[in-house]
Amino acid sequence: xxxxxxxxxxxxxxxxxxxxxxxxxxxxxxxxxxxxxxxxxxxxxxxxxxxxxxxxxxxxxxxxxxxxxxxxxxxxxxxxxxxxxxxxxxxxxxxxxxxxxxxxxxxxxxxxxxxxxxxxxxxxxxxxxxxxxxxxxxxxxxxxxxxxxxxxxxxxxxxxxxxxxxxxxxxxxxxxxxxxxxxxxxxxxxxxxxxxxxxxxxxxxxxxxxxxxxxxxxxxxxxxxxxxxxxxxxxxxxxxxxxxxxxxxxxxxxxxxxxxxxxxxxxxxxxxxxxxxxxxxxxxxxxxxxxxxxxxxxxxxxxxxxxxxxxxxxxxxxxxxxxx
Numbered sequence: 001x002x003x004x005x006x007x008x009x010x011x012x013x014x015x016x017x018x019x020x021x022x023x024x025x026x027x028x029x030x031x032x033x034x035x036x037x038x039x040x041x042x043x044x045x046x047x048x049x050x051x052x053x054x055x056x057x058x059x060x061x062x063x064x065x066x067x068x069x070x071x072x073x074x075x076x077x078x079x080x081x082x083x084x085x086x087x088x089x090x091x092x093x094x095x096x097x098x099x100x101x102x103x104x105x106x107x108x109x110x111x112x113x114x115x116x117x118x119x120x121x122x123x124x125x126x127x128x129x130x131x132x133x134x135x136x137x138x139x140x141x142x143x144x145x146x147x148x149x150x151x152x153x154x155x156x157x158x159x160x161x162x163x164x165x166x167x168x169x170x171x172x173x174x175x176x177x178x179x180x181x182x183x184x185x186x187x188x189x190x191x192x193x194x195x196x197x198x199x200x201x202x203x204x205x206x207x208x209x210x211x212x213x214x215x216x217x218x219x220x221x222x223x224x225x226x227x228x229x230x231x232x233x234x235x236x237x238x239x240x241x242x243x244x245x246x247x248x249x250x251x252x253x254x255x256x257x258x259x260x261x262x263x264x265x266x267x268x269x270x271x272x273x274x275x276x277x278x279x280x281x282x283x284x285x286x287x288x289x290x291x292x293x294x295x296x297x298x299x300x301x302x303x304x305x306x307x308x309x310x311x312x313x314x315x316x317x318x319x320x321x322x323x324x
Contacts, residue, residue: 003133004324007300010131010140011111017287019148024158025215025284032102032256033212038200040090040097046199046206048227052082055191085188094173095193097200098263099165100256101208103282106160108149112142113307115150116160116255123251125160125281126307127243128293128322131300143242143281146234146288161213161282162252163235164262165200166274167193193276201278202226205235208282215284234288237280239270241292244322246270247310252279295324 005013049062056078058071065075089095105117106125114125129142139145148158170193177186209216209231216232225231239246249270256279259265265273272279296304301323305312316323 002295004131004295004297005133005140007129007131007297007303010129010300013134013140014129015139015141015145015287017145017285019152022148022152022285024148024156025213026156027103027159027161027213028211030103030105030159032100032261034261035097035099035101035204038097038099038203040095040196043097043196043199043203044086044090046202046223046226047195048198048202048223049079049195050227051198052191052195053078055187055194081184082188082192085185085192089189089192094189095167095169095196097165097167097196099163099200099204100262101161101163101204101212101282102256103159103161103213104255105157106147107154107158108144108147111303111307112144114144114147114160116251117157118255123255124307125248125251126245126304128245128296128304129300130291130293131297132294141242141289141291142293143236143283143288146283146285159213159284161208161284162255162280163201163204163208163282164253164256164264164279165197165204165277166262166264166272167196167200167276168263168274170274170276190276193274197276197278201235201280205233205282206231209233209284213282213284229290232286233282233284234290235280235282236290237278240280242290243281244293245315245318247308247315247318249279252281293322296322297324 053065053075058075060068066072106114109115112127112129116123127142127144130140173189174186210219221230236242238248256262264277267273305315
């Protein structure tokens with residue numbers, strides 16, 4: 001049986017950060033920046049091939065998988081075909097990449113809320129916290145821990161960033177492959193569009209760290225190191241383990257300018273359309289890290305319902321996977 005802390009005790013066991021001596025880095029701009037038709041040839045070098053092979057049910061690390069005794073031959077053929085299709089996609093402009101990033105002043109307010117300054121309106125982001133009992137000295141994490149609390153000197157404000165990327169234009173090509181009964185290329189194209197979306201997210205995050213937010217200007221990481229997340233800061237996505245509440249996507253998209261600016265439509269189930277899309281938050285603090293919230297208890301849920309100002313039943317539905 002797993003042991004859980006009361007919500008109060010979990011909050012008391014937040015990450016210890018020396019905020020009094022922390023100097024936040026100010027981004028190059030406040031508000032958003034749009035990238036239309038980003039160069040796919042540049043994004044190609046950011047592709048993480050491992051999930052591509054997994055989508056074909058081939059497991060192993062890249063590039064070792066190409067010489068694997070069992071699946072090497074099949075993997076090599078797939079890789080060759082994928083690169084031939086990539087050449088075509090890029091040269092004939094089959095797909096286009098559209099992205100948006102943005103930065104806003106932010107501060108931690110009561111509990112696990114982060115107040116984001118969006119022009120003359122404040123948007124409150126609500127984060128959840130790990131409640132499982134940890135080993136001695138291990139904190140109960142919440143993303144709210146990585147934004148400087150309001151009670152510390154705000155003369156240089158802290159910031160939060162967000163991004164969305166999408167790969168557009170796949171439908172006509174999918175239809176063509178369907179008419180030609182060419183399942184192989186149809187699946188291949190879908191897999192590559194997904195890889196492009198992730199590559200775009202990786203590329204913009206790198207440019208954010210080095211250039212747009214500029215909190216590590218001299219970073220030099222290989223693609224392998226990027227894939228292993230060896231960079232400073234994180235880009236967690238709403239609906240994923242560190243912030244499992246999909247409904248916070250509404251706020252992320254409001255900050256980024258909605259469907260009109262992002263080119264992404266949120267469906268009723270809060271999936272993104274086009275399907276090859278990624279969105280998330282940017283945190284720059286060097287102690288920020290990825291984690292999973294895990295299961296939460298009734299006391300945290302009650303507090304969260306109050307903060308979210310949403311009907312209990314709705315939130316229960318969205319948070320079902322993490323409610324004990």
